[in-house]
Amino acid sequence: MTLIRAELGDDAIIVSTQRAAGDGGVRITAAIEESTLDRDIERALDDPGAGPGADTPAPSAAYDPRIAVVQEALGYHGAPRALTERLAQAVGAAEAEAPLDACTAALADxxxxxxxxxxxxxxxxLMVGPPGAGKTITVAKLAARARLINRPVGVITADSVRAGAMAQLAAFTRILEVDLKRARGPESLRFLVEESIGLHDLVFIDSPGINPFSAQDMAFLKELIEAADVEPILVLAAGIDPMEGAEAGESFAQVGATRLLATRLDMARRLGGILAAADRGQxxxxxxxxxxxxxxxLVPLAPQALAKLILPRQDEDEDPTREASADVMPQSDRPPFDLTEAVR
Incomplete structure (x- = not known):
């Protein structure tokens, strides 16, 4: 921030940060924030007619009901303010007239x-994430999906910390008729991964629960990731607090996580946490x-499915000409989309 202000002045703000490819650096986008209040004061001082009795000009932008619907929904879900504003701007720029279609376009962007x-x-x-996020059951679900379409699948557990972790996963792999391998550390994991090459079309690895705010935990996870050529997938429960989710997403992204797999959507009403995690961690x-x-x-997520999960459900027989404020049920009381229908 000191370097940015030295370059752009004291009014500079950080707009976004992005990990740079290759060298592990960080690309920071900064801008100069103009004060709306200062401009209003200057305009009032320069215009003798301005004051309590002066005419108030009409707003330059017309009210957009699509933006209002999306902003209200994101507010209910607890999405971060900056993300809400970006999505609202994208909704306003979308050509689609329906809020669902405009929200879908904004999320895809x-x-x-x-x-x-x-x-x-x-x-x-490699499934990674905090304790209790559902990594083990996610590995079992992914293995089951592969087995149901007759794909050779390998399963490895690197969780030697949680009591009963091996037994829990073994109960699933026995039913699936999949051999479960156990890695006792980074070098053991590297050996098992190399051994699986050519034997399986898909290999899924369970890992111990990692505290994203513990330097020791994250250092151990980094060793696991770097020991073998694996892709870390962040597993997060959908109901995570947005601020905690954002920080967890950023922390796991720093050690190489590329994708976010959200669990327990059937037990969550608000999705601001996973939105924040995906946004902060890119x-x-x-x-x-x-x-x-x-x-x-276990269902793949697409922009329209996410939009359906975010927006309040609208009854198909609802009169589209009815005023938005009339007969509106509080969002917390609205029946949610059928999850299977929504994500498909």
Missing amino acids: AFAFAPLPARKSPRPF LMFSEVTISPHVANG
Whole structure:
């Protein structure tokens, strides 16, 4: 911030930060923020007619009901203010007339969506995240999805910390008839990953719960990631606090996480936490879990599905000409979309 202010002045603000490719540096975009209050004061002093009795000019921009709907919904979900403002601007610029379609376009512009491959991948996927996020059950779901379409799948657990972690995953892999391998550290993981090359179309790896605010935990996770050629996938519960989610997303992204897999959508009413995590960490949305059942409930996420989950449900027989303020149910009382219908 000192360097930025030395270059642009004391009114400079940071607009965004982005990890630079290759050298591990950070690209910072800064701008000069003009004070609206100062401009209003200057205008009033320069205009003798300005004052309590002066005519108030009409606002330059017309009211956009699409923006109002999206802003209200994002406010309910607890999305960060900066993200809400960016999405609102994108909604206003969208050509679509319906709020759902405009929100879909805004989300597609703000986020990347990259579901995990269901058939084959040259790199194993390492599920990472804080304790209790649902990494183990997610590994089981991913393995089950592969087995249901008859793909050779390998499962490795690197979780030697949580009591019963191996037994829990083994209970699922026995049913799936998948051999479960155990890595006892970074070097063991590297050996097992190299051993799996050519044997399996897909390899999924469970990892211990990592505290994103612990330097020791993050250092251990970085060793695991760097020991083998794996892609870390951040697993977060959908109901995480937005501020905690944002910081967790940024922390895991710094050690190489590229995608976000959100769990427990069936137990969350507000999605601001995963929106904040994906935004701060610049993570791609992949899948979401909408059921505790291993054989189903794992669904790829797309922009329209996310828009449906964010916006309040509108009854199909609702009169579109009715005033927005009339007969509006508080968002917390509105029936949510059927999750399976929404994400599909």
